Amino acid sequence: MDNLARAAFRRRVENEGPLMIPHCPDALTARLCEELGFDGGYLGGGGLGLSLAVSEALLTTTELAQTAAAIRRRSALPLVVDGGVGFGDAVHVTRMVWDLESAGVHAIELEDQVAPKRASHHRHVEHLVPVEVMLGKIRAAVAARRDPDLLLIARTGAVQNESFDAAVERCEAYLGAGADVVMLLPENAEQRAAAPLRLSGPVALLTSFDLHTPGEWAELGYSLVIDPVTGQTAAFSALRDAYREQRSGRPSARPAAESFAVFGQMQDLAGFEDLYAIERVTTEPGT
Structure with missing residues (x-):
């Protein structure tokens, strides 16, 4: 990918927040x-683990990197990837950063749980792992990246x-070790409002966009607001409802003509017209 992207x-994260980053499991x-x-997309370990029905804990570096590469191959959308616990210790984190950076991602998230993840x-x-263990992983990730603009979260x-105060202390230590952005998981509105004020660097949040209006999100001071839940649950709910109706011998709520129309829109969105154009020039009779 173009390092300028x-x-x-990075400049947008550091200067323009909040960037709104929804669930983004595939290229379409x-x-x-x-x-x-949208400002970017989020390839979450939880979401990918659900899609494969294996849990995030059983994902491999290869599965994550291949999915990221498939997304980046067909989209210029900035991609934030959940690297979980880095698939092991600091040396495994190094390999993960190599693979995800080569896949063209813009940011990698790394968390302080035990490895292998449970x-x-x-x-x-x-x-949680001790702070010193996480600091070693962060330093390894910083050393592993070739592009200094690859964000490490x-x-x-x-x-x-532990506690909210302990989380703030950990985040400050992680920033000191070279993390570009930090993320904690507030348990209530008070903590959600306090986190960006308590921390000295850019702060990301995993949540639902629906908790606040765009204006309220802007006032809170987050650099990245990531919604890993709404898209996947909305898609699954719609699929489940439609299939239940059809399996029961009833039509789904969507008329057949509308389904075929959306199917055509999906082909347009996927960029098939560019492929059709190549075939018109190279394979159709008389060309």
Whole structure:
């Protein structure tokens, strides 16, 4: 990818927040987000683990990097990728950064849970590593990147496992080790408002966009607001409802003509017309 694109994204994160980053599991969704004018897309480990029905804990570096590369291949949308715990210790983090940077991502998130990651993370059972262990991973990630504009986001689960104050302390230490952005997980509106005020660097948040209006998000002071939930749950709910109706012998709520129309729109969004144009020139009779 063009390193200028990463530099431009970094400048926006540092100067323009909040950038609104929705769930983005594939290239088609990335192209939709790009068309709608979102600031970027989020390839979350939780979302990818659900799609593959294996949990985030059982993802591999290869699966994550290949998915990221497929998105970036067909979209210029800035991509933030959840690297989880880095798939191991500091040397495994190094490999992850190599692979994700080569895939063309703009930012990598790294969190301070134990490695290998545990599936029970999804039911809010987490085990944090000591601060020193996470600092080593962050330093390894900083050293591994070739493009200094590749953003490194250090995430802590300390709010839920220790305290809000402890989470702030961890985030400050992570910034000192070279993280470009930090992320904690506030438990209430008071903590959500306090986090950007308490921290000395850019702050990202995992949440639902629907918690606040755009104006309210702007006032809170976050650099990145990431919604990993709304898109995936909305898509799954619509799919489940339609299939239930059809399996019960009833038509889905969407008329067949509308479904075929949307199918055509999806082909347009995917950029198929460019492929059709090549075939018209190279393979159709008389050309």
